[in-house]
Amino acid sequence: MPKPAPRPSAASRSDRLPTEQATARDVRRWRRYLAEERAEGALYRDLAARRQGEERAILLGLSSAEQRHADHWATLLGDRAGHRVRPSLRSRLLGFLARHLGLVFVLALVQNAEARSPYESDKHATDTMAADEKVHGEVVRALATRGRAKLSGSFRAAVFGMNDGLVSNLALIMGIGATGVGNGVILATGVAGLLAGALSMAAGEYVSVKSQRELLLASRPTQITLEAAPYLDIDANELELVYRARGMSAEDARHRAAERLGAHACDCDPSRSAHPAHLPTEDLQALGSAWSAATSSFFLFGTGALIPILPYLAGLSGLTALVVSAVLVGLALLVTGSITGLLSGASPLLRGLRQLGIGYGAALVTYLLGLLFGAAGV
Known part of the structure; x- marks a missing residue:
């Protein structure tokens, strides 16, 4: 199977920005892309308006990226950008759902839409835009996954x-x-x-x-070890076995046990000290x-x-x-x-x-x- 011709880089497309030689089909496609990018940017802004903290910042970042893509098509269109077309029915429906439904449902639909971006094969879309859309799909997937985790129980x-x-x-x-x-x-x-x-x-x-x-x-560790620590034999350290049984490495368990017994401060890696049996309250x-x-x-x-x-x-x-x-x-x-x-x-x-x-x-x-x-x- 022949390999597809390499797509031109973003820099080599700068000479295509003038629209004098653009065909009527090109102009229609650019207008459609422009409408879709503006609709997607508005969708992410609507979702962000209903969120707080990190999720809001991420959604606003996606909206800014969609605006950059819209600016690209507006530049290609030049004076013809004034003739606006309506976004697709799907985009309008997603915008309605973004204003009236929960985040996870809308993001699940947007995730599929981002995965079908046409920029990979469009010669007038930059490599950066094509790469952006792939990353957007993963960002939306991660946000949707986070939302699905909250819809358990x-x-x-x-x-x-x-x-x-x-x-x-x-x-x-x-x-x-x-x-x-x-x-x-x-x-x-x-x-x-x-x-x-x-x-x-x-x-x-x-x-x-x-x-x-x-x-x-029943699987969470108790505080019994703290109560028993003062009475343990420091030379025959049973406390070390407790921490090893909870999933720590031998070295981390030895340092943690020594800390509990007051021998010296623990210099173990906290991330490595986390063990499977210690289940957070969020679970x-x-x-x-x-x-x-x-x-x-x-x-x-x-x-x-x-x-x-x-x-x-x-x-x-x-x-x-x-x-x-x-x-x-x-x-x-x-x-x-x-x-x-x-x-x-x-x-x-x-x-x-x-x-x-x-x-x-x-x-x-x-x-x-x-x-x-x-x-x-x-």
């Missing part, structure tokens, strides 16, 4: 709890409905599935989070409260499990009720799958479609089993 339980409610109760009523029983039985079965599933999910989340918190707390905070996880799981599972029985509550029956139920659940699965995709940095559409396929697959299996049992008179 109860939020995770809520999203997956609702998804479980949607799939399990749809499959349940599809299976029961296929046997040919009356609406009253289907509705009672759906309500029973809602309550049983919600209570089970809440209990499971409570036990899971509570157990994780207890495990973390427990990120895990969330067991009651919070249980409560959100209960209500979100219940909300998801309520959707499949809405047609029956509205008075529909038979195949019509099953079809309407499947459609409502399908739309909800697309939403929850898209949210999961955003949190994981993947394509929201692909994750939504995958979630839809899994949910409908489970419902189809139970529906076919219901038909089989109904025909057999079971």
Whole structure:
């Protein structure tokens, strides 16, 4: 496969700045780039307006970089820059979301957009601009990752709890409905599935989070060594073994133990003294409260499990009720799958479609089993 021709350097493009020889296609493309860069700069400014500290500074830095890119296209256009075009629908949608949604959701979408920059193959874009866009993608990825880490615990339980409610109760009523029983039985079965599933999910989340918190707390070192230190034999230093067991190197453990025993100041590297067993308070905070996880799981599972029985509550029956139920659940699965995709940095559409396929697959299996049992008179 032939290698692509090397792109000209930024310096060699200075002679292309005059626009007299630019084609109409070039001008249209430059105007589109200019509109997109201005929209992206505004997007980062809108996000920065809702943040504080380091995140705000980083977002404003990204906005300044987008402004430099916009200045490049404005210079190429010269007098023609006055004819403005609207940015793409995607950029306008991202700008709207930046003003109304949380940071992590918008950054997850922006991350994908930054990764598809056309500057790498555009001869009128400088090497610096192409490199900037690659770096921007990594900056946005890091910010999004930081945001995703904050959305653990109860939020995770809520999203997956609702998804479980949607799939399990749809499959349940599809299976029961296929046997040919009356609406009253289907509705009672759906309500029973809602309550049983919600209570089970809440209990499971409570036990899971509570157990994780207890495990973390049990793994953290205590202050017993400080109490015992004055009575230890300095020549047979058992304290050194404690620090080595916690993950320190032999040298650092020896110095730390000597410090505790008062022999001399510790000159060990603090970063090397950190050990796996010493878990910061932030780990427990990120895990969330067991009651919070249980409560959100209960209500979100219940909300998801309520959707499949809405047609029956509205008075529909038979195949019509099953079809309407499947459609409502399908739309909800697309939403929850898209949210999961955003949190994981993947394509929201692909994750939504995958979630839809899994949910409908489970419902189809139970529906076919219901038909089989109904025909057999079971």
